[in-house]
Amino acid sequence: DELVAAFEAHPVFSKQEKLRIDVLKRFGVYSTESNGHLSEYLPWYRKRPDEITRWIDMSDWIHGETGGYLRYSTETRNWFETEYPQFLEAASKPIDPA
Numbered sequence: 001d002e003l004v005a006a007f008e009a010h011p012v013f014s015k016q017e018k019l020r021i022d023v024l025k026r027f028g029v030y031s032t033e034s035n036g037h038l039s040e041y042l043p044w045y046r047k048r049p050d051e052i053t054r055w056i057d058m059s060d061w062i063h064g065e066t067g068g069y070l071r072y073s074t075e076t077r078n079w080f081e082t083e084y085p086q087f088l089e090a091a092s093k094p095i096d097p098a
Helices: 002-009 018-027 035-041 049-055 068-091
Strands: none
Touching: 002 018, 018 035, 018 049, 035 049
């Protein structure tokens, strides 16, 4: 009960960990899965797309969406292929000491 109360009172966790807090309250266990991933295992949290925002904080990097990690990995790969070479080129230029 103290752990649940602490999570619910925390300014960040109370917004980002809603699903984990609910599972902790209902079952007495804390999941190590992210909220989004946990909601995929417990489908009653995502019966309809509009319910996802009730449980998942969309400011988190993976958003709890289906295929979120694939989206994130694709974005990272695209950045690596396009912007990383530019970053390396800029980093290899000598610094003017003047």
